[in-house]
Every structure is written in structure tokens, then in C-alpha cells.
Amino acid sequence: MSTEELVISLDIGSSQVRAIVAELNTDGTTQVVGVGTAESKGMKKGAIINIDEAVQSIREAVDHAERMVGIEISEVYVGVSGNHISLQPSHGVVAVSSEDREIGFQDIDRVLQAAKVIALPPERIIIEVVPKQYIVDGLDDIRDPHGMMGVRLEVDAIIITGTKTIVHNLLRCVQKANLNIAGMVFLPLAVSELCLSTDEKNLGVVMVDIGGGTTTLTAFKQGHLASTASIPIGGEYITNDIAIGLRTHTHSAEEVKCEYGVASHEHAEIKETFQVQTIGTSRERMVTQLELAQIMEPRIEEIFYMIKNQVKEMGFTEEPSGGYVLTGGVMTTREIIHVARNQLGSSVRVTGPDNIGVKEPSYTGGIALIHYLQKRGVLQAAKSTRTEQSTRPKKQKGPSTFDRIKNWLDELI
Template sequence: MSSNDIIVSLDIGTSKVRAIIGEVSNGTINIIGVGSADSEGIRKGAIVDIDQTVQSIRSAVEHAERMVGIQISDVYVGIQGNHIALQTNRGVVAVSNEDREIGEEDIERVVQAAKVVALPPEREIINLVPKQFLVDGLEGISDPRGMIGVRLEVEATIVTGAKTAIHNLMRCVEKAGLRISGVILMSLASGVMSLTKDEKTIGTVLTDIGAGSTTITIYEQGSLAAISTLPIGGEYVTNDIAYGLRTQSEQAEKIKLKYGCAFVADAAEDVKFKVTRMGSNVEKEFSQVDLASIIEPRMQEIFHLVRQEVRRLGYGDKVNGYVLTGGSVTMPGTLALAQAELESSVRIASPDYIGVRDPAYSSGVGMIQYVSKYMGVRGAAASTGKKTASRKSGTTASSKPGMFERLKNMFSEFI
């Protein structure tokens, strides 16, 4: 295994923390280990208790380690939330080679030039996504290496986030004894996994419905165009079930997963289940139709808010379809309800790898594909002996400079 590259992604969500181990061999990705743990200390996608979050990360990583029999030292961490913002900027440099051939150094310089942007002190750059390169005014170039020119420009989308949120996330991972190889915007990772090249070009809304929040990412003309996060998700459906059936949230979640249906028309009257009522030992029987009549209005509201947000962002008429992903879209009837509410073509995206064929794993698997495709495999875990040593030394002091160095050199992501 040490001869192949290992990439580990860490998806820290509101309901689950997932660690996914991918092995890259000759350009092919295999998912060899998956670990998940219940998320403690996170509300609506934001960290509210560092110690509990650290414990959840450790549990998920240990679960993945036991599955594969190796020790994880380095991880790529996904970030999302309503603090994420996009802005466009351009970088311009003169080609340095005497023969005017554009090389790696020129691309590095022009991307660094695009990163020179005025940011408030509380924000920092997470990712930089080149939209296109221009050589002597010629537009639409995706990779200018080897071309001849005098002036090189890049038009890029800069992804920024709140320093507090980024550093708290990094702090949790470091306290769990792991080194951070890179921080990746979840929506970018999900886009790599979930959307085709044509979907990114014609205008598509990638809607990731998690437990505590729904992330809306709009792709247009092949790149990231807009992003927004709504503080509503599958947790609200669970709360409605708990209230409607007068039972505990834990039991409501189990009922939702086993019997839930998002579309009343698709629910079966003859599917029955019993619920222990809160405050008594009496069990009451309900049908799947009863449950669906609680779930459908909340899911309708989520899709209504998604459509409203797309309009607010100014893409109401420019969108040619929706792609759904995230743990909350696995419920039967979700697709039919989404098509009715969004009045557009809708499909559900999920990874096509054994063991992770579930929309809940889209972000985690997407991060592995993203790293393999754009960032090259850096800081990936090597042999078992090295992992043990590096994990022990994965303290805050030793890992922080490496992390910022990597963020600083994110230019290589999309080239």
C-alpha cells in the first residue's frame, strides 16, 4: 500500500463526522476505508464545543483506521457555512522566459498576483479558482503552459471565509492529533463528484441538504458562480416528527430513516409502526401516510426556500436544472417532491464506489477526487511506521506553519 498514494478526507457535519480513506493507483481512485461517528459539539454546521467535536473526529478516524489497519496522520478538511463568500479578481504578469514560453513559474506568479486583494482583517482566502487564463488578450484558455506570449492574465474566483470559523475547525482537527494537508470548500468538492462538465456550463444549482443546513452552489459557464447557505435541513424534519408524534428526537430520527417518505402520494397506508409516546409507556400505532403528512410540508418548505434563494442571487431564469446531494435527500419521495416544487429537471447525485453509494458521502468522496485531480497528492499518508511517528508529532506548533504554507500555495489546485 505504501507504493500507492493515500488521501484521507474529513467531512465534519452537523449530524455525522465522516473520515474517508481513498487510495490512488495509476490515476484510479479506490475507497478503502470509511469511518463515521455521531457529531457532537456542532450546530447548524458551526462548531459550538471544541472538546466534543475533537472526540467525534477521533472516533470517526479510529473507525476508518480499524477498517483498513493503518494509522492516519494527514487529512484534507472540508469547510462550509454561511460565512463563505466569493469575489472575482484578476492577476497580470509579464512572461519571464527569454523565449516567451509560459512555464510553471509564470502561472504561479499570475495566480499569486490574483490573490492580492483587499480583505477585511477578519477574513482569509480558502481557495482560488481560476476561471480562465488570457495570453496577450486571447481569452478562454484553461491551461497556458507551453504557449508563447508576452503578457499572462488570470481571471479567478476567490473563496474567502471567516478566520474564526476556519481556525476553530483547524484547531479541532489538530487537537485530534492530525495534520491538515489542506482546507477545501465542500461545494467545490461536491461539484467535482456530482456535476458533469455540461451541467457546470449550462447553469446548474448543486443543492446539498445536510442535517443542520442546506448549501446552494450555482455553477455557470464551467465554474463556481454563487454560493449561499440556508440554516435549515434534515434536523428540522426530525424535530417535526418528534413534535407531531410526541416522541423523543432519537426515536423520531430512527422512524424517519426507517419509514420516512417525503411525498404523501408515494407513502403506503398499510406500512404501520408503533411509537412510544413521551411522558408515558403507552405505544400508539401510526401509518407511513401519517408520517409523510408531517415530513412533506417541511421538505416542501426547504425546496421553496432553495428556489427563493436562487432567485435572490439573480439566477432565477438562468438555471437549467438542480442536482441534489447530502444525507437528507436519501428519503423516498424526495425526488418527486423536488421536481414538483422546483419546477425544473432534478436528479440526485451519489458516489459510485462500493461502500459509499449514498448522497451523504458526496462531499467526502468529492474531496478525494478534488485532491487527486487538482492538487496532486501532497502530504498523503505513507507507510504505517511513518504514520505512527507523524501522528504523534501532529501538534499545533508543528502543523500550523505547514497548513498556512499549503494555503499560500493553493495556486496549483486547478492547473
């Protein structure tokens, strides 16, 4: 298997780092061939707080994926999210360059670059440009202008920006893990492209990704990305409550949550029991599933209560017409859908990737990133222009990895 035929996504979360390896097929589709996971260290509430620990976690996840696939990984696409993200509308205009006035990919790229020419505070950096509609000679609401005839090409777009320091720290961690960055993607948008239908986006829907340390919300109205927000609470808070309530270690609390946890006490079994070691003693105590559920349920209800309040702040005075679509590692908790519907309303569904071996919602981010790149044609373009080079070379000629990342950042800025 050639490295030119592979694409690797890196999802650096608060609880887990996941590297997904996918193979590019000749028909333009992708197939997952390897997965690497590692406990996320040096991260808190979606931000890096310790670079060395974060680098170690990235290396472990990538090494795991390398052993599974049997190659060395040198280049990754990185997902970016967090409460530092903001959206800004923009407009770009260019003249069609070809003599026959047929709009080509080069014209589309130029008009998107033109949309990037906006006034930004010095602490902000552009992560991505998302087109809402193209306009050809005054005709609007065009999704894909390629191949059309025209003289003037315009685009209404959304500029996704992030805090430069946070983005730089993320890039620094990936670079110190001896990896090159092929590109960066706004992860919640990629997740939405994978999990939401066109009808849901048109009606107005909220995509909710509940991870270990943060909960990310992405709202769509009239088919377009409308707003995004992040709540600094997730599965780790449920684990902490269990550790306090049962007076046990955090890792033990995480284990019993995953194995015996039920989100609603109404669905818990009092006859289901398990042993938990108590801090300060060498003895273990017997705990019922009902006791565990009574600890977990209030925190889970609080998470959905905060989600509902945040959605109101995002401009939804009533329940979104398209409802809520939930994903993320926390959504693997048994019977959590019942708690979600009690708090958010009846129009709630849980989703996740549909790939063999990675169907759990916790893998949604990494799979969605690859799906998003494939849908936008980035992977095929990269494959066609990629020159043969060794993977993770011991001795490197030309500009260093840090210089390449610096140059890439300069282009974004």
C-alpha cells in the same frame, strides 16, 4: 499498504463526520478503501459550538476508518463550507520565467499566488483560489496554459474567503484530534465538480446539498462558479417535527424517518405500521406510514420553497436552464424527488457518488473532496514531494502541529 499511497478526506457535517480513505493508483486515479463515520457533536447549523465534542466526533470517525484500513491516520484534507463563505473576483499577472518562454507549473502557481494579493478585511481569510480563465499575451479563454509559449501570463480568478474565527476553530478541532492538515477545500465546489456536467455549468445550474443542519447552494453561470449560499435548515428539522408530532424521543424519530419515512403522503401506505415509544409513558403507540408522511411532507416542501427563494436572491429570475442537481443525506428519503419537482420544476435530478460501498448521497462531500484534489493534480504533486515519516508519532521533533498550522495560516493570510 503504505501511508504515502493514501489520501484522507474529512467532511465535518452538522449530523455526521465522515473520514474517507482513498488509495492513489499508479495511473493517477484513486480508489476508496476505507470509510469512517461518527455522529457529529458540537456542531450546529454548520458551525462549531463545542470544540471538545467536535474533537471527539472527529476522533471517532478517524478511528473507525483506521480500524477498517489497518493504519494510523496522521494527515487529512478538510472540507470547508457554511454561510460565512464569500466570493471575490481577482486578477493576477506575472512574466513567464523560463528562458524558452514555455509556461510551466511554476508560472501557473506564481500567477495564482499573484491573484491572492488583494485587500481583505482583517476578519477574513483566503481558503482557495479558483481560476476562471488564463490569458497568454492577450489571448484569453485558456483553460490550461501549461506548455504554451508566451511572455506574459494572466489569470481571472475567484477568491473564496471565509471568516477567520470559524476557520481557526475548525483547524483547532482537527489539530486537537492529533491530525495534521494537508490542505483545505471549499466543499461545495468539490461537490459540484463531482456531480455536474460541463453542459449543465454552461447553461446555468444550481447544485443543492441538503445535509443534516444546513442546505448549501452553489450556482454556476456560463461554466463558472457564480455564487454560493447556505440555508440553516436540513434533515434535523424533519426529525424534530417527527419527534414533536409523534411525542417521541429524537433518536427514535430519526430511526423511523430513515426506515419508514416517505416524503409524499400520496406514496405512503396506510397499512404500513410501526411502533413508537411515547415520551412520559412506558407504552408504545401504533403509527402508520401515512401519519408519518403527513408530518414530513410540509417540512420537506418548506425546505424546497426556501431553496427556490434563495436561488432568486442569487440572481436567477427564472428556473435555471440547467435545472437543479440535488444531493446530501436528506435525498435518500423515499419519493423526495416528486416533492422537489413540484416545488422547483421538472428539471431536477438526484445524484451521489458512484463508488462501491459509498453510493449514498450522504457520502458525496467526502468522495467529492478526493475527486477534486485528484482532478487538480494536488494528490500526485503531494505524493511526489512527500518525504517518509512515521504516522501519528508519539514524540514529535521540530515544530509542533499547532506551529505548522499557524505557519500555514500565515501563508494564506
